[in-house]
Amino acid sequence: MHDLDALKAEAKRLLIEGVVDMVIGFKAGDTPLHPQPAFFKTAEEVDQLVYNALCQNNLATYLTRFPKTLKIGMLVRGCENRSVNALVFEGQHPRESLYLIGVPCEGIIDWRKIVEQTGEEVVSVIEQSDNTVLVEAKSGYYTLEKDSLLHESCARCIHPNPVSADIVIGELLPEGDPALARKQVAEFAELSLQERHAWFRQEAERCIRCYACREACPMCYCEECFVDHICPRWTESGTTPAGMQGWHIVRAFHQTGRCTSCGACERACPMDIKMTYLTEKLNDDMRRKYNFEVGLDATTPPPFSTITLDDKSRFVV
Amino acid sequence: MSETPKLVLFQCQWCLFSPADQEWVDTQLPENIHLAKVPCTGRINPLYLLNAVQGGADGVMVSGCLPEQCHFKTGNIAARRQLEEFSDYLNHIGYEQDRIRFLWLDLQDRGIIQKELAAFEAQITALGPAHNLATRVNETAGGANA
């Protein structure tokens, strides 16, 4: 459970002492299942701070929207902290003008799993200390096991603790089991080629190209995305099989060695499309081939931007 | 019955040091092999491979110089991690990894590219046509342009 008062106190201190110009966190949403990302500029505003397992967005996605001179404070969980490190390495914001309030994360709840059990009309969701969640809905009260509600990315999370925060509020949690992270990729790899392709087509071709996955991902900050290019038109612009497959293939591939497996893309998708099975494969390859884990610090370059002669892979014939 | 496979050759224009080989590639390349000459393998963006694959290529060969012999020093190393990972990644979603091959030529080599292309073509014929991902082929070329 997060110590909300301690978080509020720290955020207020930062603003009062002028350590930062703004603190990015969450505030209560207009609907109980969706807390909204919030940008606090004064200590009074911080009273609206809310921080619970329903905060489903990766706040690092807002980092690239503010000028680099702005001093920003941000509540970061494990994946968010690593996203910030990856962005700092890519020169998107100087680390010295960032103040990261680390929060060990017990996992984000997928609101869709709540709605599946309690129906759409949810009045309130309260996390309880014994790792359960009390949901009050029009159709009655439900006490649900929190682990059953976790988003898949969080269920297999390896780095719940912030890695390079300026302060950590809350006790550190045990690191995840790497085999757990590999499980999804291994299971998918066991399928036959045609089964994998059928799954890929089934997921990709339900897309309506609203680009919520792109806008929710902190690493997608290009001024002009490859889908907006006209000459040449890399992928088809429509929702044809060619366009949809091209979009899903290349969007995920652009996150190779940059994706921190936070799952914000899947949570943002309005069509419930599965896509972490693409990025998890790429992350797993980066770990297996180059022993690289993104965002553990803000200095080691990702594999695609380093050149070494001693690669053992198929390349050197 | 296996019709001749459609292949795409991304050839680094420096790697065939012998004029005879380059002449063969430029003029007598078999009908079913589409040539795309690039200034360096480092110039090949995975999107080129995707365009070839979606355009209906049954096999893609990337030929370039051996690591130390690149005309641009490290050009051929820069992209190889991306291309290799991209071929691994396409295999993940249904385009066999063996359909993408990398060929590194020594400057002294002679007559290698013809043999390698023939071997590659045989291998791809065995694998059969690649229907998966061939979605950007114009109807007139018989593509699955649903």
Added chain:
Amino acid sequence: MSNEARSPYLPIPMHVLHAYYESTDRSLKTLELSFDDPQDAREFFAAFNPGQFCLLSVIGKGESALGVASAAWEGDFVRFTAQKLGSVTNALHELKPGDPIGMRGPLGNGFPLEDWKGKDLVIIGGGCAFSTLYALTKHLHHPSNRGDYGKLTVIYGTRTSGLCMYKQDIAAWHQRDDMEVHQAIDVPEQDWLHHVGYVPDVVKEVSPSPVNSVAVVCGPPIMTKFTLPALVELGFTPETIFTSLEKRMKCGVGKCGRCNLGPKYICKDGPVFSLAELNALPADL
């Protein structure tokens, strides 16, 4: 009545009659297109009114909205001047006489010539946006139209003399007795005989009388921004100042939603608006 029988998205098949550079730096090119099917020509000119635009369609590249730069009486062709900017206009610049091209139009409302009858006209243009004003001036030059209007003043400014469009024709206008022409360039050049300075300043210098007079302004946003207040200062009322607006257009028939200025669509309800109408619309340009 225009061509709604056919799909509004189906271009009229045309081919290039003439294609020549309009500016010395080759950034502007004039195309004169003629109709493959005379019936299309009749339909087009039955609905055409100066100030309207068309969407030129190049296969595989797309469409781009360009103002019609020719008057109906000039012949069974339609003239456009395209600035080389994007993928479509680049393709337009490569067209040679005889090449096929598609055209959708005439679109938009064009200048309200009926309301202007009996009035003096002040035509103020800048850069490559002068094309629709050129069409208007040519329309007014026709003997059957000139009598309906009073004094005609044309002020046309460009950055350099090389960028001036329709050079020969405008040079001939100086000799005409039924109109007054003021050309201007931003920076003084050798043997340039006319004004030097920005169009808003030239307008103040020429100071056309607002009495029973209408002003039409067409140019880059920065020029329009400063010319409109200059005209108001001279005494022109918002109802007598007109401008042709520029915004991203796609369908040209008020459906794709992107060229809206408040509730109005520039392609369908415009592109010509009076300043009075503009003042009632949000500043979303």
Added chain:
Amino acid sequence: MNLILKKDQLNHLLDAWRKDYEVYAPQSLQNYTHFLPLQDGFELAFDKAHNTRIPPKALFLPTSEALLKFTKFGGYEKVPLETAPRIIFGIRPCDAHAMTMLDTVFEQERYTDPHWQARRDATVLVGLGCHVPCHIGFCTTVGSGPFNHAGLDAILTDLGEIFLVETLTEKGERLFTQLETASEEQSIQASKLQQDAAASMPIAFETEGLKEKLDQNFDSPYWEEVSRSCLGCGVCTFLCPTCFCFDIVDEAQRGERVRNWDTCMFRTYSLEASGHNPRPSRVERTRQRLNHKYSYWVDQINQIGCTGCGRCVRYCPVGLDIRAMLRKAHQLPSEVAHV
């Protein structure tokens, strides 16, 4: 004319329709509902969610559609129009009401969109009223309602064991010929249920004077506040039944000129060739989205361009709620209209 359709006869009736109509109805796809053509052994999915995830506008303005095909020698040829007769069964009143608004865009007198018109003329809309209104929907606030008739050819009211069918147009009557007329008492029961449903829905925000407040605060910092956490994606507009913006693209490799869904929330939507963008950031785009629905539509057809289906509220990735945004808008100061 009120008729009675027993629930156990519904599948039988749908099969009868399928002989000469392509019948679409909400069926489950993954874990949401979607309008799919009925196959043998179909299973309707009304209980899961009130509305399909994608509004039925997608059956008239598809996410991607070829407008023209390029011929070999540099010409254009039309794409055949879809005129096969269709029935959309189980469309909710908010979605049907939205179709009538889109008609004012696509079927204007001077320029009629043939693709849209052909599909609209060939389709019969059989609605299913919301006897248990949804929690997030706010149709009664914006001039629609759980049993609104706008756009529908017939509407069903769920009375437990039976449906009360109200045929509204000639197209609708042709579908329900063998049913017996409803008794007086059943009709009263249905209309009472309809009024209760509408009355049970709270008014989400005040619409009186809302347009003036929006128009007068075009440059207010309000817009920056409400759009600060907006991601700039297309979820709210693509899932909105009254959003119709589209992009026209030449797909050279396919040899087609294609129309795709587009949204004012994207940067490239209003980016001009000169590089100027009248709506450079999410602030102007959110302003355009809200103003279009709650001000510009009102100027054009004297109706609020929103039917309160609530999809934008349910699926916004950052939980932005248009009801809350409009409540705040209504409290804005009403300065004098800018001169």
